[in-house]
Amino acid sequence: MDRRPRGDRRDHPSDRNHHVIGTERRIAALFILSILGSLALVAVYATGGQPQLEGVLLAVSLGTLGAAVIVWALRLLPDEQVTDVREPEPSPPAVRAAATSALERGEAELTGRRTLGRLLLGALAALALVMFFPIRSLGPRPGRSMFHTEWEPDAFVVDRTGRRVRAGDLVTGSVVTAFPEGHVGSPVSQTLLIRVEPALLRLPPDRAAWAPEGYVAFSKVCTHAGCPVGLYRAAAHQLLCPCHQSTFDVLRGAVPIFGPTTRALPQLPLRIDADGFLRATGDFSAPVGPGFWELSRGRTSGRQDLRPG
Amino acid sequence: MIRRLVLWLDDRLGAASFARRALRKAFPDHWAFMLGEVALYSYILLVLTGVFLTFFYTASGEDVVYQGSYAPLRGVRMSAAYASVLRISFEVRSGLVMRQIHHWAALVFVAAIVAHAMRVFFTGAFRRPRELNWLIGTSLVLLAMAAGFTGYSMPDDLLSGTGIRIAYSVLLSIPVVGTWAAYLFFGGEFPAPVTIGRLLALHIMLLQGLILAALGLHLAIIWHQKHTQFRAPGRTEDTVTGSPLWPNYAMKSAGLGLAVFAVLSALGGLVQINPVWLYGPYDPTTVTSPAQPDWYIGWLEGALRLFPNWEIRAFGHAVPEPFFPGVLVPGFLVAVYALWPFIEQRVTGDREVHHLLDRARDAPRRSAVGVATLTFVVLLTIAGSNDVLARFFGVTVESITILLRGVVLAAPVVAGWATYTVCRELKAREAHPAPMWHEVHRGPGGGYVTTEEHGE
Numbered sequence: 001m002d003r004r005p006r007g008d009r010r011d012h013p014s015d016r017n018h019h020v021i022g023t024e025r026r027i028a029a030l031f032i033l034s035i036l037g038s039l040a041l042v043a044v045y046a047t048g049g050q051p052q053l054e055g056v057l058l059a060v061s062l063g064t065l066g067a068a069v070i071v072w073a074l075r076l077l078p079d080e081q082v083t084d085v086r087e088p089e090p091s092p093p094a095v096r097a098a099a100t101s102a103l104e105r106g107e108a109e110l111t112g113r114r115t116l117g118r119l120l121l122g123a124l125a126a127l128a129l130v131m132f133f134p135i136r137s138l139g140p141r142p143g144r145s146m147f148h149t150e151w152e153p154d155a156f157v158v159d160r161t162g163r164r165v166r167a168g169d170l171v172t173g174s175v176v177t178a179f180p181e182g183h184v185g186s187p188v189s190q191t192l193l194i195r196v197e198p199a200l201l202r203l204p205p206d207r208a209a210w211a212p213e214g215y216v217a218f219s220k221v222c223t224h225a226g227c228p229v230g231l232y233r234a235a236a237h238q239l240l241c242p243c244h245q246s247t248f249d250v251l252r253g254a255v256p257i258f259g260p261t262t263r264a265l266p267q268l269p270l271r272i273d274a275d276g277f278l279r280a281t282g283d284f285s286a287p288v289g290p291g292f293w294e295l296s297r298g299r300t301s302g303r304q305d306l307r308p309g
Numbered sequence: 310m311i312r313r314l315v316l317w318l319d320d321r322l323g324a325a326s327f328a329r330r331a332l333r334k335a336f337p338d339h340w341a342f343m344l345g346e347v348a349l350y351s352y353i354l355l356v357l358t359g360v361f362l363t364f365f366y367t368a369s370g371e372d373v374v375y376q377g378s379y380a381p382l383r384g385v386r387m388s389a390a391y392a393s394v395l396r397i398s399f400e401v402r403s404g405l406v407m408r409q410i411h412h413w414a415a416l417v418f419v420a421a422i423v424a425h426a427m428r429v430f431f432t433g434a435f436r437r438p439r440e441l442n443w444l445i446g447t448s449l450v451l452l453a454m455a456a457g458f459t460g461y462s463m464p465d466d467l468l469s470g471t472g473i474r475i476a477y478s479v480l481l482s483i484p485v486v487g488t489w490a491a492y493l494f495f496g497g498e499f500p501a502p503v504t505i506g507r508l509l510a511l512h513i514m515l516l517q518g519l520i521l522a523a524l525g526l527h528l529a530i531i532w533h534q535k536h537t538q539f540r541a542p543g544r545t546e547d548t549v550t551g552s553p554l555w556p557n558y559a560m561k562s563a564g565l566g567l568a569v570f571a572v573l574s575a576l577g578g579l580v581q582i583n584p585v586w587l588y589g590p591y592d593p594t595t596v597t598s599p600a601q602p603d604w605y606i607g608w609l610e611g612a613l614r615l616f617p618n619w620e621i622r623a624f625g626h627a628v629p630e631p632f633f634p635g636v637l638v639p640g641f642l643v644a645v646y647a648l649w650p651f652i653e654q655r656v657t658g659d660r661e662v663h664h665l666l667d668r669a670r671d672a673p674r675r676s677a678v679g680v681a682t683l684t685f686v687v688l689l690t691i692a693g694s695n696d697v698l699a700r701f702f703g704v705t706v707e708s709i710t711i712l713l714r715g716v717v718l719a720a721p722v723v724a725g726w727a728t729y730t731v732c733r734e735l736k737a738r739e740a741h742p743a744p745m746w747h748e749v750h751r752g753p754g755g756g757y758v759t760t761e762e763h764g765e
Contacts (some may be wrong), residue, residue: 049402055410059571066567073560080557083550084335086664088536089438139492139501146488146498177594180382187500187593220594224466225478225613225631226499230596243475243599244614245696245706258707260613262620264632290478291629292488296622 023075030068037061132224146294147287149180149219150189151268156181156277157193165278167213170195173234176295177220179282188288190220191268192229193278194250196237203253203267210269215278217268218254219288222246224261226290239265263291335549336536336558341428343565348421350566352524354573358411359460359513365401366463367393368509370502379586387465390505394464394585410577415457417573419605422446430649432677433667434537437660439714440650442530445523447647452520454605459512461583461603465505472602474499475613478592479635484628501592521539539666546664549674599696611692614640615714641684670739673732681725688717 037060044053090096093266143294157165158181165178170193178193179186198214210216224230229242232250238257241246246259254265266284273279287295319325336342369389375382378399379569399406427448429435458476462469477499481491496503535549544550552558577581588597602610616634620627645652647761654660669676680739691698692713699706747759 004470045403049406051403051405051409052578054403054406055574055576058406059575059578061571062567062574063571066564066571068564069560069567070564073557073564077560080553081550082333083548083552084535084548085548089534089662090614094354118353138494142488142492142498146687150436185592186596188498190594225475225635227474228594228596230598242596242600242696243471245710247707256618259710260616260618260630260634262618290481290631291627292481292491293484293628294485294488295627295629296625 020076027068027071027076030064030071034061034064034068036066099246142294146289146292148283149288150183150186151180151191151280151283153280154280155280157191157270157280158184160184165193167215167276167278168274170215172197172214175232177235178217188221190228191217192220192232192239192265193217194232196250200251201235202251207253207267207269209271210267210281212272212278214256214271215270215272216250217270217280218248218250219268219284220264220265221289222261223256223263223265223288224259224290229265312694319652321566322481324376326420332553332555334532334549335535336554336562337536337549337559338558339539340431341432342536344421344425344428346562346565347569348418349524350569351418351421351573352520353566353569355411356517358407358414361407362397362404362411363513364405365397366390366509368463368506368587370465370500370505382586385590388505390463391585391590394466394664398586406574406577408577409580409582410573411460413576413580414573415460416582416603416605417569419453419457422450423605424492426450427679427683431667431669431676432537433663433672433675435561435650436653436663437650438534438662439530439537442527443650444647445527445530445641449520449523449527451522452516456512456516456520456604457605459508459516461606463505463508463512464583464585465586465591467591467595467597468585468588468600469598470500470683471600472606473504473640474593475610476765479613479631480627482632483663483734484626484632484635487632498590502636535664537664538665539668542667546662599694599700601694601697607690607693608686609635609639609689609693611689611695614695615689615692615710615717617714642686646682653659669728670732670735673729673736676732677725677729680728681721684724685717685721688720692717 036070037057041054041057041061044050044057056126091099157178159165159176159178162181162184164181165176165297172178172195175192176193178191180189183189194216196214198211201211201214202217203211218229220228220241222241224241224244224246227241229239229241229246229248231240231242232238233240237250239250239254241244241259241261244260246261247257248254248261248265253267256262256264261300263286266286267286269281271279271281310439315325315328371389372386372390373389375385375387375392375395377383377395379395382395387484394408397408399405429443429650451717458472462473477491480494483490492498494507496500496507536551538544538549538551568652601607612634612650613631616630616638618630619633620630622628656674667675692710695709695713696706699709702709749759750759752758
């Protein structure tokens, strides 16, 4: 261990110069501040705690301690530089050769018994395969669950409070989030019920009967990444998803007109029953929500969903 | 006392020969080398605060009715997870400051890792023999992002729940296996009640195990291979010069660590972060607007917002749109990033060992690629807030999106080209330094003569 003048300074206080003494005082002050900060922290905690004070006092205790340590290191420790010699990365050739031959000797002993070696690999492979099986326990089989919602023929349309919606409840230009009765809050069946001026509607011919008195209903789950389509620009009759700004034209059956999505919001066929209640006549026109590999493999009600046009 | 402890250890482990070299190990002092340390100290603080939070967090999607002290939400139905985060924030003493320090530390942790990775990239510190540690470093970036995202999602508030919803949709979009992958990973069709518990298991066990293993390996390899250093008079490829570990470097580094703790504590105490009580509990039928994720997820969100509405449908199958911006684009970026040392070796043919660092100008092509990639990712991050931008500038979000689609493709090319040109210029000027000044003498005849030229 090489001793530096630092030790000498400590041993002979009379030799200290003012600069060093000043630095020592500053460091001491910082340590004392840190201790005071810690004590104050205890006091704050004991009296019930206060988030802002706790953060500030913690910062004071830690910060002054850190500053003291850094000043100590920079001002009082000798500014010493050491130089290490790198060992070259590859080992010396003799060592490499020895390692390689040890490896090969063992390998030769194992591969000498061909059948046993192959069986060992086979057993390991079989075991590795089996190890993957418990992954299956992590979730249920998707099956047909992606292809239907809780909407059924004759299901009553209810609002968030569970109240059945009547034909007179919405004024033209307004929108509510609706559900099938008995499934309020359902993530897959959430529906936007919008009332528009019937004359403005330009739905495809096969959906002409789906919008009694200007009521149209679309899945609220965005066909892009599944966010609830939360914004309605009533004047433009556009639905807008706040997550990635997919925009849908309500009058033409919620076909996408801007943004990343490729598919229309599935439409829910509606009717108004004899008592004036809104009811579904079936499930959505297509699987709700974002796309997936098997998307085209089945339809909820056998209808083609709308493509952008 | 310490002497006796050391001797006791040496008697049992023979530790003295290691300690002798370790205590005098040289640590170069350049400020840019501290970025990795900032990440390390943030991580330590994350573990400390995280353990505290784990004691109070309930990882359950079970429905409860809130009865706690935060009046605006009393009587509201929410998940047990969200209720426990409210309890941490309002009732557990020091809970809120711990939560906020934890969140700030996570933001700084990822930021410090990214800054560190940029330093390593632009100085060429990843070159042989350090390719392995670069790979471990890239996996640490991904693990840190994953840990951040799972942690951010655990409160089950309206904002983070929307993030999980998007993550589910991106996983769902993967060809062939997407549906099964989403069902297995999230435990069923979204929103599955078991998801919250899985986030906790990932966040505090699996991801931390992997981070600790990768971090340990990262540091062990650094220790073994020794630091790189910048070129300077007297520096060679065969040596490394710096402060000795004990006591100089240990003191400086401890000071830095305490300073990092102090800054994060101040942030946690004074600057509100993720006030989940304002967002409300997650409800899959409502959404906040505008909605932005934590900063390190912003580029993924931006890619999802900007990518055009392309979808492949053929042979009765679909490759949905989110696959391209959500999986393909980031996957390609991450692959190039992780394999960069090998790509650069292939392009330049330089397979030599390098312990002395480059400056950005020394490798114009590398610097150009780095700046172009950064520009791309930063612009994507900006695009992740296109709704906020539209509101701020008073224009439609459509026009901002269309503008950004062009800028995101053009700006990286321009930035890369500019970087390349500037680096070449600087390099050329160094090779042929222009004279800085001339010495002029007045001759005896009264005329002036230039006698000497001086370079830098």
